[in-house]
Amino acid sequence: MFDSLSGKLQNTFRNLRGLGKISEANVSDSLREVRLALLEADVNFKVARDFIERVKAKSMGAEVVQSIQPGQQIxxxxxxxxxxxxxxxxxxxxxxxNPACVLMVGLHGSGKTTSSGKLARLLHKQGRQPLLVAADVYRPAAMDQLETLGKQLDIPTFVKRGEQDVSKIAREALDFAKANNRNTLIFDTAGRLQIDEPLVQELVRLRELVKPQEILLVLDAATGQESVNVATHFDKALNISGAILTKLDGDARGGAALSLKAVTGKPIKFVGVGEKLEDFEPFHPERMASRILGMGDVVSLVERAAEAVDLNDARRMEEKLRKGQFTMEDFLEQLRQLKKLGSLESLVGLLPGGDQLLKGGDLNKQEKEFRRMEGMICAMTFQERRNPQLLNAKRRIRIAKGSGVSVTELNSLLNRFGQMQQMMKKMGKFQKMMARMGGAAPNLLRRG
Ligand SMILES: Nc1nc2c(ncn2[C@@H]2O[C@H](COP(=O)(O)OP(=O)(O)O)[C@@H](O)[C@H]2O)c(=O)[nH]1
Ligand SMILES: [Mg+2]
Incomplete structure (x- = not known):
């Protein structure tokens, strides 16, 4: 997402940085490029125009014109x-x-059901007791989908199959929540391909009944220009409290993100960045702006790592590494930790210049490789994982078969693992030696 916008803006910035002196003419030229880039990214034209006017007014101020690096200032x-x-x-x-109620609304396929699950997961992690409510009565499959997500997350789902009256479902869900100590209800509502009056009426009735603290419009980032109309329409009918922008991992041009606040006055609160339940983040304008301008989003990266990695685990691992006691089992654990951080692509995307890196590399291949390694280690017995010496030819054939790889591939993993262990031992010795000499060892493994 934002790849093309990002690329174009960075080009313009290269020109701006080179400017020795600012004049109305050369600023106008640069800003015209910025405006075109915004329009191409599907930003609403009024929003783009106002944006450029504001930047221009500020750029022509005395502070900028007289500064040593006017381009940087702009x-x-x-x-x-x-x-x-x-x-x-x-x-x-x-x-x-108490309970707090969240209504998820939006067009069909925008990601309401998925985002309901993602939000429930996040709130649960923050110590709340969510209840997922299946209020999409038109598609039985939608109820199943929500229920499956609930099971995956170990979060209860209120489902009443065969009931056509959404108000009734809502009332019973509220009772269920009271009886079962659930303090946050997330209503997954029905969507249509287009907004129509019966749907709006149903949502309005639901709103009257549950008096939600939050009405979140779930919006597919790929909706482009049309998203402004969708958002305006839903906002007029329901007075939404914010939006969730989904599928930011796709090739959407991002205009919706940039237009929504300006057009409706309502903030984006979360973004969906993948199909998995953990691919969901609170929306931070500052970080997103940095990402768009190619400055990277290291803060999010560190946050994600902190969420996924248990500090005690990390210390324990470090100890093992240093003592050369790192086994195949620990390796498996590390692979799984890495997976918890999200897809490699989404991680690299957060690095400064990461989007450029993504263009060349084949991360999917790397990810598949990780999965194969995981499969091979899983096919070993616990004894084998702790002591690869046990792995004679017969055992190797069994493991290769069990994990669907060739023996050659398994051998290569074992070789690489052996090398890794050697290296770690050396590093451990090196650190000890440095410590004895009284120097500060460059501690490559310690976090922070
Ligand atoms: N890549 C990606 N896919 C998503 C995201 N959010 C939802 N989806 C997918 O979009 C499709 C429709 O989502 P769903 O939640 O069923 O939409 P609903 O009709 O609004 O309830 C599903 O295939 C989801 O897996 C996201 O952030 N990224
Ligand atoms: Mg749905």
Whole structure:
């Protein structure tokens, strides 16, 4: 996402940085390029025009014109305006009610059901007791889908098959929540391909009944220009409290993200960045702006790592590494930790210049390789994992068969693992030696 916009803006910035002196003419030229880039990214034309006007007014100010690096200053102005456009700060959820109710609304296929599950997961992690409510009565499959997500997450789902009256479902769900100590209800509602009056009426009735603290519009980032109309329409009918922008991992051009706040005045609260339940993040305008301008989003990366990696585990691993006691089992654990961080692609995308890197490399291949390694280690017995010496030819054939790889591939994994262990032992010795000499060992394995 934002690849093309990002690329174009970075080109323009290269020109801007080179500017020795600022004039109305050369600023106008650069800003025209910025405006075109925004339009191509599907940003609403009024939003793009106002944006450029604001940047221009600030760029022609005395501070910029007289500064030593006027180009840099303009880039900063663009960055700050972009942050403003995206909503300035992260807008959290208001969950003050007991129970608190969240209504998920949006068009068919926008990602309501998936996002309901993702949000439930996130709130559960924050210590709340969510209840997923299946309020899409038109598609039985939608109820199954939500129930499956609930089971996966170990979060209860309120489903009443055969009931056509959404108000009735809502009332019973509220009772169920009270009886079962669930303090946050997430209503997955029906969607249509287009907004129509019966649907809106149903949602309005649901709103009257449950009095939700949050009405979140789930919006597919790929909807492009049309997303502004969708958002305006839903907002007029329901007075939404914010939006969830989904499928930011796809090839959407990103215009929706940039137009939504300006057009409806309502903030984006979360973004969906993949199909998996953990591919979901609170939306941070500042970080998103940096990502768009190719400055990377290291803060999100560190946060994700901190969420996935248990610090005690990390210390224990480090100890083992240093003592050369790192086994195949530990290796498996590390592979799984890595997986918890999300897809490799989404990780690299957070690095400064990461999007450029993604163009060349084949991360899918790398990810498949990880999965194969995991499969091979899983096919070993616990004894074998701790002591690869046991792995004679017969055992190797069994493991290769069990994990669907060739013996050659298994041998290659074992060789590489052996090398890795050697290296770790050396590193451990090196650190010990440095410590004895009183120097500060470059501790490559310690976090922070
Ligand atoms: N890649 C990607 N796919 C998503 C995301 N959110 C939802 N989807 C997919 O979009 C499709 C429709 O989602 P669903 O939740 O059923 O939409 P609903 O009709 O609004 O309930 C499903 O195949 C989801 O897996 C996302 O953030 N990224
Ligand atoms: Mg659905």
């Amino acid at each position: 880039i900063k102005i663009i960055h700050d305006e972009l942050v403003e456009l995206l909503g300035s700060a992260n807008a959290g959820l208001n969950l003050s009610g």
